[in-house]
Amino acid sequence: MEEGEMRENLKTILRSKKKEVTICRDYGIVMIGERINPTGRKVLQEDLKTGKFDRVRKDAVAQIAAGAAILDVNAGVPRVNEPTLLVRMIQEVREATDDAVLCIDSPNTSALEAALKFYCRDGAKPLINSVSAETVRLSDVLPLIKGYGAAVIGLASSDDGIPKTAERRFENAARIIEEATKTGIPVEDVVIDPVVVTLGAEWNSGLAILKAISMIVEKFGVNITMGASNVSFGMADRPNLTAHFLSMAAVVGLSCPICNPLEEKERIALQAADLILGRDEYGMKWIEGFRDRKGS
Amino acid sequence: MEEGEMRENLKTILRSKKKEVTICRDYGIVMIGERINPTGRKVLQEDLKTGKFDRVRKDAVAQIAAGAAILDVNAGVPRVNEPTLLVRMIQEVREATDDAVLCIDSPNTSALEAALKFYCRDGAKPLINSVSAETVRLSDVLPLIKGYGAAVIGLASSDDGIPKTAERRFENAARIIEEATKTGIPVEDVVIDPVVVTLGAEWNSGLAILKAISMIVEKFGVNITMGASNVSFGMADRPNLTAHFLSMAAVVGLSCPICNPLEEKERIALQAADLILGRDEYGMKWIEGFRDRKGS
Numbered sequence A, B: 001m002e003e004g005e006m007r008e009n010l011k012t013i014l015r016s017k018k019k020e021v022t023i024c025r026d027y028g029i030v031m032i033g034e035r036i037n038p039t040g041r042k043v044l045q046e047d048l049k050t051g052k053f054d055r056v057r058k059d060a061v062a063q064i065a066a067g068a069a070i071l072d073v074n075a076g077v078p079r080v081n082e083p084t085l086l087v088r089m090i091q092e093v094r095e096a097t098d099d100a101v102l103c104i105d106s107p108n109t110s111a112l113e114a115a116l117k118f119y120c121r122d123g124a125k126p127l128i129n130s131v132s133a134e135t136v137r138l139s140d141v142l143p144l145i146k147g148y149g150a151a152v153i154g155l156a157s158s159d160d161g162i163p164k165t166a167e168r169r170f171e172n173a174a175r176i177i178e179e180a181t182k183t184g185i186p187v188e189d190v191v192i193d194p195v196v197v198t199l200g201a202e203w204n205s206g207l208a209i210l211k212a213i214s215m216i217v218e219k220f221g222v223n224i225t226m227g228a229s230n231v232s233f234g235m236a237d238r239p240n241l242t243a244h245f246l247s248m249a250a251v252v253g254l255s256c257p258i259c260n261p262l263e264e265k266e267r268i269a270l271q272a273a274d275l276i277l278g279r280d281e282y283g284m285k286w287i288e289g290f291r292d293r294k295g296s
Helices: A042-049 A054-065 A082-096 A109-122 A135-148 A166-183 A205-220 A228-232 A238-252 A264-276 A281-295 B042-049 B054-065 B082-096 B109-122 B135-148 B166-183 B205-220 B228-232 B238-252 B264-276 B281-295
Strands: A012-015 A020-023 A032-036 A070-074 A101-105 A127-132 A151-155 A190-193 B012-015 B020-023 B032-036 B070-074 B101-105 B127-132 B151-155 B190-193
Touching (some): A054 A082, A109 A135, A135 A151, A205 A238, A228 A238, B032 B054, B054 B070, B082 B101, B264 B281
Parallel strands (some): A032 A070, A151 A190
Antiparallel strands (some): B012 B020
């Protein structure tokens, strides 16, 4: 936290054809909306299987209205052609939101390639979710990112699985950053996800994650994302636990969480973090957020 | 945050005749209940002026029940003999709570001396709130602390007033620690308060306070307190802002805030902080807190 110790805070610039978003912890936290993801959402899975996109469009609009600057789009429905569905979902979301900036989310390299080909043809620069430090993922995904000029989330897991310690998370992040820059991807276009696991399974993982973020930010200055709600999976009082995890992670450098902008406690946490960390001049955003909550 | 960089976390051990409390950030956050303080509480002021102590006793019991380990006791009522009133309040609180551990709070050296003489005669060791880095306070208060074997809160303000920067807060804290140890007070018996001001007056003071805590903890390993609710004075949505300030300050080393244990959001923040910082084995305290909230 001492001045002069930290690296410069890097800027990750993403864009659609019409919009641009700069992620940088000097300016404040950027929310990546998590809702357009059929994992664990049976009704949405059914919609997508039967070619209905109303819910996707509604989720997209609602998340932008609630303050998301970027929307994660995931098309992981069992027994459905993922490349085709992902491209269609991207198209629907763009139309519904006047071309929101996207985070394209798939573990399937073919789906990512189809989505990149479709989304980047008119100059868009998405965030890709994600590449890990697994050897096969690095060699498959990084050339695609480079080829399409996209930015990428580097998930700090490796061939050894999900790391237990801050140090292993740091090493995995460092490997991804090294391989990405070797491939020709600028370091500011790598956003690190330290891998959040539930405290229900590993009660002492919270501190390891905060330490990992701190180490990665001090060394590389890169932006940091996370699937914040994972921390509270299976736990009592999930909203409050997730909310405090978000504001506490912001202290050490979280800059663009993948979270639920429709969850009031998460929005409050991020607005409080920006104010307390000196990124909300005269508290104007805090007051605006308060008025929105009272009005809603 | 990196391992090996931090000083050992010091232990401040306080006691009444019957009870003992150890403050150390390795173990978890200790709440110092702020309620027994007539400042801004007109009804309590009237009670104290007319010799009624029912409310003091009730506040004492309620705060202990809500999880406070230490109770702050302040007798600052205009035009009332403070030494006499403070001693009486201490007596009432001890009786009402089966001898809770106390934080004796006064800017008045005579009142502190009377309270110390009364409270320490049977081996009690209170926390004294507070000494600042003002020259006259240092020379008046530190010999008293040493003489009665008490512990003391060092408030990081000085002859120049309330500091604006992290660096000035650090310097003031360092001066208090230096003078205290010269006087013969062990360093672990100095608890630093970085001085919290409202974000309504200084919108960028939050980051300065967090940086100051981080610098003080890294250099000295001492315990850290703060009047957390000051941060949100005059602001919209005080409970949420204070709550996130508490959990965010815990990341950098806050260990014993002076706060309101009756405010649910503050309790949740501190319980979440302990869990996320790895001081709540298997999340048992979190689950217990959740059950208490559901039951209340």
